[in-house]
Amino acid sequence: MCMPSSSSPRWWSMFDPRTSYGRIYLCLLALRCFSALFGYGYIHPDEWMQSGETYFWLSLANSDAQLTWEWQPNHALRSLSVLLMQYVAVEPMLKIRRLLGGPLTGHSLFLIQRINMLLWSLVLDISIVFFLPPQTTRYVHYLFGISTAATTFLVRPFSNSHEAYLLAFCLLLVANRFKSPTWYQCDRPALPHWGILVGLFAVDGFFMRFTFAIFALPLAAFVFYRHVRLAIQGHPRTALISLSIAITIAIAFFGLRIETETSFYTRLAKMNCMELATFWRTKWVVPPVNALLYNVKTDNVAQHGLHPRWLHAVVNFPMMVGAANCIVVVIQGYLFVRDKVGPSTDIQTAASQEVVEEQEQERKEVERPMDGTTACQVASTSSKPEQACIDEQVAWVDIEATIVALSLWIVVLSLAMLSMSPHQEARFLLALAFPSTIVMAYALQSRFFTHRVRLMRTLCVLHVVQHVVQLVLFSFLHQAALLPTVFSIDTSLSRLTRHADPLLERYEHHLLYRTFSVPFHMLPNKGTAMLPHVEQYDSTYSASKLVYMASIACDHTWIYAPTWVVNHLHAEAHSQQTVDLVQVALFPWHLDLDHLAQTWATTNSVPVTEAFAIQKLHVRCKPNESSQHHISAQTQQDPRKSQSHQDL
Template identity: 25%
Template sequence: MFVDTEILKAISFKETAKLPCRYWVLVFLRFLYTILPQRGYIHPDEFFQNVEVIAGDIFSIDVSKTWEFDPKFPIRNILVPKMILGPPLHFIQFFNPYFKHYVGIDLKTPYYLLVIPRLFICFLSLINDFCLYRICVLYGQNFRHRLTIFASSYVVFVYCCRSFSNTFETILFSMLLLIVAESMQKSDKVIYHNEFLKEKYENAATTVEKVKIFKLSTHLPQHSLNNVIILATIVVIGIFNRPTFVCFAFAPIFFWLHRGLGSTVVGFKDFHFRIFTFIVCGIPSALLLILVDSGYYGYITMADVESLQISWDNWVVTPLNFLRYNSDTGNLKKHGLHPRWLHVVVNVPLLFNVLGVLATIMLSINAYRFVRGQYSKLPRIQSITGLMMFSLVIPIGVLSYFPHQEARFIVPVLVPLIYLFGNYLYSNDIEGRFTRKWKFIFRYVWYLINILLAIFFGFIHQGGIYPLAKSIHQDLKRTSNYGQHTYVVTTHSYSIPTYLLQLESTTKVYKDKKTGHKYRLSPTTFIHKYGSIPVEALFDKVDTMLTNAERLKAEHNKNYKFNIVTPCSLDIEVKKTAARYNYFKLDQVASYFPHFSSEALPTFPGIRHEYCARNSSVPPHKMILAERLGCYLSMYCLKHYQVRVIATKFY
């Protein structure tokens, strides 16, 4: 019989079953966790690939646009981040005057600029939950356990509530899986009834009976091109968002194309017609995205359209530029090359811990069965289990081929992973005591590791950058002397998201109301990011910048503030190097704790340690282990210094 046993379960399954209370508690915690806010900073791309650029366009402020948005060779689509981040940022722009007037709250401060877009993305992340829930309901699977495991993952708490392009990719992938799963179920039902009626028709004894059966078959719904337009649109949007979406979309689209293939009523003619229709339906959305990118990056203007002087040079296809850039290994070296086993050996356990390990073991067993020809022990190819398995394996396998691998690249596979193995952490009545015990242990290891990682990536990893940005923003607002220059030099830490500072635009053209004279503002805030530069080389640059700042002050009366920001682990080296310059001193403004920076990890202090002695009220003494441990942990912070000039270099 063609119909899947999973479909039979779904027929009698009660879709009105309520979600467990523990799931709603986890959803509430997800939103609360976002509002706190999360001070942690996973990767610069969470700001500089999306919200930084869109905020600059909407607020007309100075922002830091990365090379990916260079009009000469753009590789990032602009429509997808505008669709997702535009609404919350336009909300801030529109309602800020009313909030300031009636409530006394300025929405253009670092807290609201950080939280409101994240809160909107957090709402969108519920799409992932809904898609997993609907797939489970459609196929009669236990959604309670799976949803609880899904909602308790730190990936959902942290990654899925940030403005990563991978977050948008996860949402699109979840939607794709749900639509394909629904199409598969509908096709299975229609094909089953179609084959049943076909068999009855062939065995009918009379013409009247054949006519009745034929009429019944004509009332069967169409299923071959189910959801083709929305599927094609999602795939095109996903590819423009991240061209790696091809890896994620391959399995769902493959299963959508192969629905019913091999049955007596679906043949290769249907298969080829589906492919043709799918491609045609994707063309309008592709043209729209190309048009938007071409207009945004200045390749096509209204003047070009009006004059009908349009050529191939007026169009830009960002996914093609993305592929051209990443196909060059030399370009990938700039971002770091990784071994091809990194995703499987490191990133899967890091993101999915216990479930990642269980999945690796179970998929290895299935691979062994396939090699040995034990096909009866494998899931049926045209089943929901087959869809989810290929949707898990293919993206990780293909992305492992590329030498640049980051954990966030495989975040979208969380939904198929939870569907396949989420239930493995819960025992059932037919299992033995030993199995129940280990499942209980695995479940609580899952919860414990996710809690620890949620705290680490949510609050500790690069956790000093947000309070630093907040402090600088407040300092800029307090500055009463218009035109005062502010210098911020950072090292061994991630870049400060410039949009949080709300710097006035230096590219916007202003007009004097009295004279009508047009002018641009000169920059007054200068942020210098020096990565992991050695401390001595850093102060060579500081010396040069201070010299220029002092010259401007002497010649044009330009007052300034000069800030240096480094991890606490470099405190001793920074102060010793600064002491060599006799015309300035460093005054500590603040210390932001916790702040984990892998670029400058502290060393465990000895019995007597200079850093510990400086930061202790107790006279120098031999420290016991507990004191050394406390001192070591205290070095995971970010130091904010202000330079005070005590002697001029000019005569």
């Protein structure tokens, strides 16, 4: 890359607690780590069902993980090869965990996956240091570090999270590569490396989610435009070589991904005697194309929920990137358009030139190396004076004009295209968090905001407050008792003997009712045998049906259900007169937004901590009818005792 010698401070300076920058960054990093390792909030089932459930179904022996419908060969909507790339650090951490000894637990699998995503976030943080000027790097680290995207979504193994990382890497690479009009004269050996990285990230992003193509469309158009412009300027050979490298590498990676997916899904289809979702009646399986064809049908997405088409722009985008960030993006977009298409006067031109010169001077002062070395001194060491002059000029070209324009185009175009779909969830816009932060980071350094101190402070306070509230909501409250419940079940299963008669020693049933999808890969102690038994029942099962099924193996069965539905279970148990449901444990801080009204209604009869919780109910058998007659005959001389038994 063509990087100025003085533009990038040592990357580890961000971890230096002796500076205010280092201290603030470390605090934000600690907050992110705390959210990742101790935030049991369960945002959406796809958090685990599109990633960990499939990964450990393949890699973990004796796992009871389940392959979700998206991974079935007759659908083939997800990419195995990119999932392995996303989970690149999981297998080494599993080996380390085994070396430490002791059985593998559900909680350890949870931590391993979260740490893996934390490592991806650190790679992005360090990349920012290398590609952006120091002052802008600080702004991005502060604004992005406190955002809901960084503290909550990107530390979870969503497919959207990996898509967002890949888009951020592509944006940094493309903007830095083409920031100068003379980019082709700088660092010629970097051409293959640049092509390899961009090609790999672009292909992986597309195979992770087909929406990556929408997010990356402005980047692809910009790369093509710069190469065409270079050819027109009299350098067709250089333009052809550079573009050919990127395209060739992208095609090679694309072919490798198709080969991997075809092999995986073909074996899976043969094992399960299922049809294979191939590409246009060929033998090849292309998951992103299958996903696109599935999502363009309204009947398909209607099964997951239909939303108004304004939801992304009005609700989801402000929630994901922040209301303050939205305001800044709108203002910056207006100023960008005004400067491009509006009439300019001599006064405006002079003022604009003054701003540019002032920002250039500020940037040079910030980027001056601590050892006193200047770019001119570095350039003077070049063996060719004319090349040294070029290097010096290129070194001081700021990335702002390129990366801000690209970020604005990504936000506007992607938001418009994704809003055409009738199925809209906030996490679908996760990839826009980083580009919008780039816009905000540069905007807050501009004269428009620095001359409006009160506005800038208000926006910063709003940004922090909103994202802290959302952090608490999504990381620590939303469906937050389900994972501790699963860990508790796994601990209970680990205490069962593995060598005795399973009908006598492993006869244990755990039934989960009216919760999010259970990530069964976090029950490594269950094994693949029928017993012990762990099942989940959704709203299609009535409380009456659940109590009846639980009564079949009473005394060996536990029900886990949110408090708002427990009263219905007690009523059915009383009606059927076969079992008693006894609360033996409570998993608090469980916020179910889909049933908030029902949950709040229970606070009239139970404490708030119990109302917002999942209860563990032991299903205890009542004496059967013959036992009642036997006890009644023995106690017929004591009516009071008999009545007491009947009441029981």
